[in-house]
Amino acid sequence: VADHATHVAGTVGGSGANSGGTYRGMAPGARIISGLYNACVPYCLYESPNDFEDDYTRARDVFDIELTTNSIGANIDPNGYPCDWMGDYESTSRLLDRLVTNTSGEPLIMCFAAGNERGGANCGLGTYRCMSVPAGAKNIITVGATTSTDGSASFSSWGPTDDGRTKPEVCATGVSVTSTIPGGGYADMSGTSMSTPATAGTTCLILEQWHILFPGAPDPLPETMKAILINSTTDIGPANVDYQTGFGLVNALNAVDNLIAGG
Secondary structure, eight states: OOHHHHHHHHHHHOOOGGGTTTTOOSOTTOOOOOOOOOOOSSSSBTTBOTTHHHHHHHHHHHHOOOEEEEOOOOOTTTTTOOGGGTTOOOHHHHHHHHHHHOBTTBOOEEEEEOOSOTTOTTTOOOSSSOOOTTTTOSSSEEEEEEOTTSOBOTTOOOOOOTTOOOOOSEEEEOSSEEEEOTTSOEEEEOSHHHHHHHHHHHHHHHHHHHHHHSTTOOOOOHHHHHHHHHTTOBOOSSSSSBTTTBTOBOOHHHHHHHHHHHO
């Protein structure tokens, strides 16, 4: 039980009961299984996947999870790690890409926070090429943060990755997001940690519609879910695809409507 984890969980699937429904999460019918990255040894996430595979495998085997949301990153700038680590494709990223393809015999959809590294005091990065780790992994859905007026949040990490790929793929509101905190209350927090669970909760709703359309069918492939999200976005920021907000702002209604139309 901690402020950050509880806030993230509430955005995914809080019932809103303590606010009369005002601060209900994106998918209040979802079942949430929470896991903890075990230690920053030798570094937080960079070349340090630690227990990710064990946690995801257990969650799939024991609880039959359909997707994961991950509000976690290496925090390269605040941790004082080498600035040239930004945008790297390292061992944690490679592991995540493998697990998206196959976690305990099945593909697994993963949403990951882009990071809050832009404008950091140590690396002095004010614009592009400040994507955190492992947000630069290829198969995950990387989520940036926007303001309530749909501008890129001042802290939200921008791509590209070192090998030139577009990151983030999508973005969602991540500034002054109201959600649950321990003890039954609510508080505002900001970060790509906040935009990622909103995207994951939206993904839960898309999965729900998928199962309505195709009863008994397996979950869509992670690349299918990524395609549904990016082809349903509302374009913001620079025109078309860009390294600030990716393909644009997640649009739940467009995504579900497109799925129904294609189904």
